[in-house]
Amino acid sequence: MRMGDNNEGGLGTSKDEPQMNQDEMILAQQRQIEKEISDSIPLVGSLEPLESLNKEYLTDTVYLEKVKDLAKKYKFMRRTRPDGNCFFRAFSYANVEILTGKKEEFEEFYKLAENSKNALVELGFQQFTVEDFYDTYMEVLKRIKTAPTVEESKNELHTLFNEQGFSDYMVVYLRLLTSGQLQKEEDFYSCFIEGHRTVADFCHQEVEPMYKESDHIHIIAACAALNTGVRVVYMDRGTGKSCTEHDLPEGCTPTVHLLYRPGHYDILYP
Amino acid sequence: MSLESKYNLKSPGVKRLMREAVELANPTEEYFATPLEDNLFEWHFTVRGPSATEFEGGYYHGRILLPSQYPMQPPNIILLTPNGRFEVNKKICLSISGHHPETWQPSWSIRTALLALIAFMPTPSAGTIGSLDYTPDERRILALKSKNWECTTCGKIAEKLENAGKIDAQPELTQEESTLIKQIALKAEEDANRKMVSSEPKIENVTSDEENTLRQRINPTVNTEPVINVETTVQRSNSDKLWTAAIWILITIIVLLIIRRIFLS
Numbered sequence: 191m192r193m194g195d196n197n198e199g200g201l202g203t204s205k206d207e208p209q210m211n212q213d214e215m216i217l218a219q220q221r222q223i224e225k226e227i228s229d230s231i232p233l234v235g236s237l238e239p240l241e242s243l244n245k246e247y248l249t250d251t252v253y254l255e256k257v258k259d260l261a262k263k264y265k266f267m268r269r270t271r272p273d274g275n276c277f278f279r280a281f282s283y284a285n286v287e288i289l290t291g292k293k294e295e296f297e298e299f300y301k302l303a304e305n306s307k308n309a310l311v312e313l314g315f316q317q318f319t320v321e322d323f324y325d326t327y328m329e330v331l332k333r334i335k336t337a338p339t340v341e342e343s344k345n346e347l348h349t350l351f352n353e354q355g356f357s358d359y360m361v362v363y364l365r366l367l368t369s370g371q372l373q374k375e376e377d378f379y380s381c382f383i384e385g386h387r388t389v390a391d392f393c394h395q396e397v398e399p400m401y402k403e404s405d406h407i408h409i410i411a412a413c414a415a416l417n418t419g420v421r422v423v424y425m426d427r428g429t430g431k432s433c434t435e436h437d438l439p440e441g442c443t444p445t446v447h448l449l450y451r452p453g454h455y456d457i458l459y460p
Numbered sequence: 461m462s463l464e465s466k467y468n469l470k471s472p473g474v475k476r477l478m479r480e481a482v483e484l485a486n487p488t489e490e491y492f493a494t495p496l497e498d499n500l501f502e503w504h505f506t507v508r509g510p511s512a513t514e515f516e517g518g519y520y521h522g523r524i525l526l527p528s529q530y531p532m533q534p535p536n537i538i539l540l541t542p543n544g545r546f547e548v549n550k551k552i553c554l555s556i557s558g559h560h561p562e563t564w565q566p567s568w569s570i571r572t573a574l575l576a577l578i579a580f581m582p583t584p585s586a587g588t589i590g591s592l593d594y595t596p597d598e599r600r601i602l603a604l605k606s607k608n609w610e611c612t613t614c615g616k617i618a619e620k621l622e623n624a625g626k627i628d629a630q631p632e633l634t635q636e637e638s639t640l641i642k643q644i645a646l647k648a649e650e651d652a653n654r655k656m657v658s659s660e661p662k663i664e665n666v667t668s669d670e671e672n673t674l675r676q677r678i679n680p681t682v683n684t685e686p687v688i689n690v691e692t693t694v695q696r697s698n699s700d701k702l703w704t705a706a707i708w709i710l711i712t713i714i715v716l717l718i719i720r721r722i723f724l725s
């Protein structure tokens with residue numbers, strides 16, 4: 191029986207449960223609608239001129255000013271699906287995309303990835319599930335790395351990241367690496383975690399599950415895990431006409447550039 | 461028909477389930493699970509009732525339905541053997557206590573789900589959807605009866621685990637796993653949230669020969685101390701409650717009308 195079939199009228203008004211259930215129903219409905227919208231957006235979109243942002247803010251002068259400012263530094267952008275995995279997907283994609291033109295650096299990154307599995311198993315993740323994600327992760331990297339031309343590498347990257355199965359596996363493995371990094375440097379990261387949660391709890395609740403959104407702490411740990419730096423450009427309703435930039439980890443020379451608007455990350459291109 | 465022709469073996473989800481089938485190929489003393497011959501996305505399992513509980517000596521059989529997005533989405537468990545703890549023929553799913561099912565982690569597996577089910581059986585039902593509040597004695601009777609219970613697909617189910625014997629030298633349950641298992645809660649699906657039915661792929665024949673070749677590396681000595689944080693959310697079966705309320709109101713009205721008629725006439 192579906193929840194929507196319940197007839198609230200006149201029944202059970204003496205209890206507060208039906209009220210709560212109605213709220214839950216509305217929430218569930220909202221989630222469903224959000225999911226449908228999100229599913230209609232490609233996991234990783236094609237390259238678009240930065241000005242395509244203007245369409246979203248036709249009458250919004252605060253944002254239009256900021257897009258203008260952003261356009262001074264960035265020419266293109268690539269949108270990602272807003273499903274809570276956007277940081278991990280965007281970061282993973284952009285990182286590999288940059289490597290496609292650089293043989294030696296790609297090789298170096300490939301080695302780093304190759305050696306990443308054992309640390310996760312040592313942390314107590316189930317060996318065979320970690321292996322499952324790891325194998326696919328390496329397969330994707332290999333297919334991109336061994337494509338005959340840079341052009342074909344980029345196509346392979348784009349195709350694989352838009353196939354739900356492969357794309358989600360890339361996200362999961364980066365989530366695991368991020369969790370591994372957080373737990374490895376527990377002492378350092380524990381002071382960033384609010385409340386009484388341990389780093390391990392935080393990882394199980396906020397990092398490892400799919401669709402959980404990312405914060406600064408996720409980004410710093412993900413960067414450390416992949417040995418790269420990210421510049422996050424913040425665009426929000428805040429004062430000023432320019433966007434704020436944050437390099438993570440602080441003081442790095444960022445390779446990946448991401449646009450952050452409240453709750454969502456897209457990829458930026460100079 | 462061969463597996464290759466039925467499933468896209470390149471799909472990570474299919475690969476993953478094949479891996480799990482190999483991983484779980486041999487029954488342990490605690491559990492056994494295997495995909496249906498004709499559908500990799502539906503499995504049947506048997507778990508042994510945890511010892512020192514009213515389920516001791518019982519064998520509980522059920523179905524596991526894997527969503528097409530598995531392992532990104534959690535498996536659903538349906539118990540078929542009457543057990544007094546969970547309603548039979550009703551989907552229950554896994555989540556960390558106090559959270560939504562979205563907190564399922566892709567690094568968990570069917571084995572995690574089964575271990576969680578075993579650990580969760582002796583916990584108080586606390587009125588959650590799909591839970592039953594039978595007395596320990598009633599559960600003991602059901603446990604006894606379960607030995608002779610038969611699945612229409614698998615036949616007698618108790619034998620599989622009874623014959624499992626002790627498989628030697630199996631690695632321990634990792635610490636991470638045993639902590640996680642204690643945090644996992646099982647509850648019936650909130651139907652409106654997800655469209656599970658539509659997401660279950662309809663796929664035909666599979667045979668998995670290599671299943672029997674690999675030995676399972678899993679330690680069956682599960683930590684079953686029932687110190688699980690049980691969810692206290694009052695998510696009852698709304699529709700059931702409303703229907704009961706409606707029926708009682710109607711009965712009351714009818715009784716009042718009859719009384720009124722008797723007194724007026």
Ligand SMILES: [Zn+2]
Binds near residue numbers: 504613615
């Ligand atoms: Zn069966």
